[in-house]
Amino acid sequence: MPIIHTSDTAAIPLLILDPGELSEWLVTQDAATRAWVAANGFEAGLGETLALPGEGGGIARVLVGWGSAGARARDRFHLAAAGGRLPAGRYGVTDARVTEAEALGWLLGEYRFDRYKPAKAKPRELVCPAGCDPRRVGVIAGAAGLARDLINTPARDMGPSALEQAFLDLADTHGAEARVIRGADLDTQNFPMIRAVGLAAAEEPRLLDLRWGRDAAPKVTLVGKGVCFDTGGLNIKPGASMGLMKKDMGGAATAMGLAAMVMGLGLDIRLRLLVPAVENAISGPAMRPGDILTSRKGLTVEVNNTDAEGRLVLADALALADEEEPDLIVSLATLTGAARVALGPDVPPFFTDDEALADALARASEAVADPLWRLPFWTPYESQIEPGIADLDNAPAGGMAGAITAALFLRRFVERAGAYAHFDIYGWVPAAKPGRPKGGAFQAARAILEVLEDRY
Template identity: 60%
Template sequence: MSNPALTFEKDASDALPLHVLGPEGLADWTEGAGPVARAWFEASSFKAGAGQTLVVPGADGRPEQAIVGLGPEDRRAQHRFSVAAARDALPAGAWRIATPLEPGARDEAALGWLLAGYRFDRYAAAPAPQATLVAPDGCDAARIEAIAAGEALTRDLINTPAWEMGPADLAAAATDLAAEFGADSRVIEGPALAEGFPLIQAVGQAAPEDRAPRLIDLNWGETGPRVTLVGKGVCFDTGGLNLKPGASMGLMKKDMGGAAAVLGLARMIMATGLNLRLRVLIPAVENAVSGSAFRPGDILTSRKGLTVEVNNTDAEGRLVLADALALASESETDMIVSMATLTGAARVAVGPDLAPFYTGEDRFAETLAAAGDKVRDPLWRMPFWAPYETMIEPGIADLDNAPKGGFAGSITAALFLRRFVARPETYTHFDIYGWNPNAAPARPKGGAGQGARALFDALSGLS
C-alpha cells in the first residue's frame, strides 16, 4: 500500500524552506530575513500562533519560504501537530523544515505532516495536489511512513459506511493485510463459529446471511514475545432489541473501531518487522434486529463456560470480545491487548480525545503512558477496581453484561472482559472512541486511531 500523500518527498533539490517558530523566535528570523521578506512579514498579522502559517514571497512574487507557528511556549501542551496545519495552507510543491528541532518535536512534525495528508476520497473527487515534505534530517522516515500508513488503514476502515464494511468486508480487509505481509489468516464462520464461539454467534445471528458473524484470526512472526491483539468488530450496532434511538445510531459504523485500530497497529508492526510473534483476533458481527435476535433476559454460555445474563442487547461488544479473549488465553501468550469502542461511560469520563486503558501491570502502564506522551497519542490509565466485581455478578448467572445503576460503566465492562483472560496480569484493555468529532491538525473529522501509536512505541521496546 503506497499513497504518495502519506510518504515523504524524495527530491530535495527544489524544496523551499519552512521555518518552525514560536513568538520568541520571530525577532531573530526577521533580523536575518531580506528586505522583501521583512516587509511582507511586517505587513502581515502573523504572530506565530499554533498552526498559523505565513507564505513569504521573493522579489519575483513567487513563494520563497514560509513560517509556521508553534504558539506561545507556555501553551504548547494544548496543541498537537501544529506544524501539520501548514500542509493545507502551503502551495503545492516540496518543502523542507529549515529550523533545528529537538528529536521529539522533529518526529512529531514529520508524522503530523503525513497524517495531515490523509483524505477519505472513496466517494469523492480526487483531492487537489498537496504540499509535500522532505523527511527531516535524523528522523526514521521509513518508520514514520509505516505509522502513517497504519493510521490511514484504521481511518479508512472506520470511515467506510457499514453497507460496504460488514463482517465479510472486514474479514477481507484483514485477509488482504495478511497476504501483503506474508501472515497466516483464517476466518471461522458457520457451524464452527456457532459451536465454538456461542457469544459471537448469538450477537450476530440476527443479521442476514451475507452479513453473518465470523471470527478473524491472523498470525505473523516466528520469534520474539507473543502478543495477541483483540479488536471489537461490530460493523454496525443497532442496539439489537434494545434498539438505539436514531441520534445514537448515526455513528455506529464506527463500532468496529477496535478492529480497525488493531489492524492498523498490526500493519505498523509487520511493515517495520518488529521482533514479535503477533496474533490478531477480531470477532466481526452486525448487531441487527430480526426474529432470531438474542433477547434481554437470555442467559448465554460463553466459550470459556461462564454464563452471562443479557440485561441489555446494546452491551454486545463485551460479549463478542469475551469469546475472542477466551480463545486468546488458550494459547501461550506474553500479552493480550483488547481495543474496543466499548462504553459511553468512557467518553463521559475523558471525552473523545483521550483513550482510557486498563492494566494490572504498573511497569507496563508507565511505559504506555510515556509512549503516549512521546508520540502524541494521549492515554489515561483507569483502574481494574476489584470492589466493583460484585456489580457484574447478577446471581442468576455468572456474569451480567449490563449492570444496573449506571455507575462506573467503563470499569465494570473492563472487569467483565478480564474474567475471560486466563492470566489477568498479562491483560491490557483500551476503551477507545475511534472518531474525531471536530477537525484538528493531522486529525480530520471522522475515523481515528487511538492508542495504536502508543502501543506500537511500547511494543517496539519489547522486540
C-alpha cells in the same frame, strides 16, 4: 497515501519562528521583507504561515509560526497545524524542533477519505527532516490510513464480509497466515457468544484469526471489536446514537492498523490478531433481554441489554487468546459511552493490573503524542457484574462506572496471559485538529507500538 521524501530537490524551505524569534529575525531582513510581514499581520502564532515571494512570482520560503509554550501545550502535531494551511507543493525544514513525531503529524494531517468523493486538493509533501526514518514514518502513516479508511467506510460497504476481505488482504500483504470461522461453524468450534450477537444479521458473524512471526518469539495477541454496525439490537438505539455506529468496528480497525505496523516494521514477536466480525441487527433470531448465554470459557452471561454486545464478542475471542498463554494480550474496542463521559473523545482510557506495563504505556503515550489515561480494574465493583442468575451480567443496572465494569467483565476471560491491557477507544475525531482530520481516528496504537518495540 501521503508522501514523505528523502530529497529536498525543488522543496520550498520552511522557517520555524516563535514570537521572540520573529522579532530577532526581522532585524536582519530588508525593509521590503519587514513591510511584507507587517502588512500580512504575521506574528508567529502557532500554525500561522506566511509565504515570502520569490523571483518570477514563486514562493521563496514560508514562515511558520511556532507560537508560545502555552499554545503548544494545548495540542500536539504543531507542524501539522501550519501544514494544513499551505498550498500544494513540496516543503523542507531543517529546524531541530521538527522531530520524527512532527513529520508523522504532517502526514497524518494529509489523510483524505476519498472513496466516494475524490479529493480536489493536491497533497502537501514533506522532505524527511534530519533524524527522521522515512520508511518508519511511512509505515505508521499507512497503518493509520488503513484504520481510518475502515472506520470511515459506511456499514453498507464495510459489513462483516468486507471487513473479512480487508483482514485477508492485510495477511496477504505481509505473508501472514489467516483463517476464518463463519456462521454455524462458530457453534461447532465453541464461539457461542460471537454467533449469538451476529445471528440476526443478513451477513453471517465470523471470527478472523491471523498469525505472523517466528514460532519461538514472544507471543503478543491483539483482539479488536469488529461490530460493523450496532443498532443496539432489541434494546434499539435512538437515531442520534445510531448515527455514528459505522465506527463500532473501530477496535478491529485499530488492531489491524497496529498489526500492520508490527509486521511492516518487522518486530520480532509472534503476533496473533483476532477480530470477531459481526453486525448487531434486529430480526427473528436476535438475542433478547434476559437471555442467558454460555461463553467459550464456560461462564454464563445474562444479557440484560442487547446494546452491550461488544463485550460478548470480545469475551469469546479473549478466551481463545488466553488459551495459548501469550506474553501479552491487548484488547481494543469502542466499548462504552462512559469512557467518553469520563475523558472525552481525545483521551482513551486503558486498564491493566501490570504496573510495569502501565508505566510503559504512560511514558509511550507522552513520547509519541498518542494520549492515554489509566483507569483502574476496581475489584470492589466486581459484584456489579454478578447478577445472581448467571455468572456475569453484560449490563449492570445503575449506569455508574460503566467503563470500569465493562473492563472487569472482559478481565474475567483472561487468566493465563503474562499481562493484559484493555483500551476503550472512541475511534472518531468530532472536529478537525492538527494531524487529525474529522472522521475515523487511530487511537492508542502508536503508544502500544512504542511499548512493543521497547519490550521485544
